[in-house]
Amino acid sequence: MAGLIVHEWVEKTGGSEKVVDQFVHQFPDADVFVLWSNDPGRFGQNLRESWISRTPLRRSKVTALPFEIPTWRRIPERRSYEWILSSSHLFAHHARVPRQRDIPKFVYAHTPARYIWEPDLDERGRSAAARVISTAIKPLDRIRAQEARAIATNSEFTRARAKRTWHRDSVVIYPPVDVARITSTSVWAEALDEQERLLLESIQPGYLLGASRFVSYKRLDLVIAAGEASGRPVVIAGAGGLKGDIVRRGKEASVPVVVVESPRDRLLFALYQRAFGFVFPAVEDFGIMPVEAMAAGTPVIVGPVGGAKESVNAAQGGVVLRDYSSESLREAVIDLEHVDRRGLPARAGMFSNEAFRARIGDWIANGI
Template structure:
């Protein structure tokens, strides 16, 4: 198989989040592969040379604010692109969280799939109820389930980003997967120290969407009597600002931050509060790389990354008072222990594991 005829597929390359960072590392592991995505933001996945990115829709920011529109872009693109791959590709590696392995339906080219999660709003609405919000959203979820069940038997091999995701793949697609934890860029945090005289605050960092539960971060800040900073961006910005205005502690909502600013924010915080049920969750690992502890749920991905009583604390439920009572204990944990834990999720090891997995699967 020719490296020049290898394609990496991704649902979209938008503002850099966990899945976009993985696509960047997949592209680094396979440096001659090209990257196809239905929609590419101007600054999505910045480490990938623009000449390697093939996008059906560029600069889609206005319509990408609506998930239904983004999904429609995916739905109309994959059939045509899948048939094109039959002529142009020797191998496809999908970075999948909604639809990117669907090209397997339309092509006999060997497909591998690195899965962040089977689309949770389609398969696990108890974890993400966005699909219940409208008739189009419910129709989209049904379409995702149909297409996934067509694609899954045609994919040669699956890798999961966590043991929790592996279990979900087995449950809904009846396929096994190897577990390859996603990487973080440790160089972003090398030598990073808290800003001089920084005042204590709790941090929430993620996309502004419902299941991230950023409102609960504010609840914990109120319980602990500490200021809160909420960083990221997304559709719920207005609601978060309204909640911040009602809070009994100072709350800042920060958007449009650079990677450098985000890294410093992680280094400066007293603790990262991470109430989402995540398949893996890169942000908690990044917080530990910055030397800061994490407060998280004792489920799914954070159960695999946050060491209870060593790099943070895990909780059985969303009880703001219980979380707030642990902030002082978290602040006293060793920054070096946090960094040591994060180092086990470095990018070089991930890239080599991906290369070995690809070579052993085809």
């Protein structure tokens, strides 16, 4: 008998999709079921999409929401399954094959749905309508979480949220990061094309790097504040709707600020390697980019709340801010001098794809 991997929906980029990539690598014979996929060909012949994928609902996650829970309860039977492995950040942990209700279900929770359980952390849950819907869904969501044979979460931060909301404990299995790819090239600057190389060479050395989507909760303004507090230049890399705000803030800053829009991976890795430090103030459930920076040999500054501080502490890879004051930012930048950079890529290896697959494989085998 084979397994069944389920996931909410598939985008071309995203940390949760990278988790499913590793699920499929570990269990290549498993079927994969998603509500819809925006990345055709990913996960190969074993991928199946729900009926929602054939409707306009796939273009609006909010509109599709009322139809998702009943869809997860009616996954079409393709063959007999030994287990279900759910990658859930919304309702995929509700998954059920109606004629095989006794299949052990293992839930890898990226988070219980934040806009339902903790709307202060997700603006989608702040409207009056969303709060009414959340009140109705919470009891059902908690009941369905009890169906899981076992739950794994991506950090102690998320584990605490799952215990608080679902009333279920979990084992922490940190998500996969492609550490091997980053460490495979000792000098990423040598892999750049001419335009990228000229851009990299134009940036003042000793800079602080911030990289993410240009959205408010990522707090890229605090990366610039860290540069001002320490007198270091700043590079902001990414893309998003707040680019104009970031550019304006950079022009007002007391230190040079360079905005690099939508860098390719090789340029991002080169920026990591050349940075004095990577600053990641966002409150995240885990945070992939701090691990990428550490894999590139660059120490990290993270905020006092969230899962990112777990990877930094485990890899001895940087500094956790005590708060977001200018003094705390300045002291954190100074303290980066004391991080062992040479051994940092090897220590980041604990978050590799290979380590993740081994832990997931053991977790499933021990739970069946």
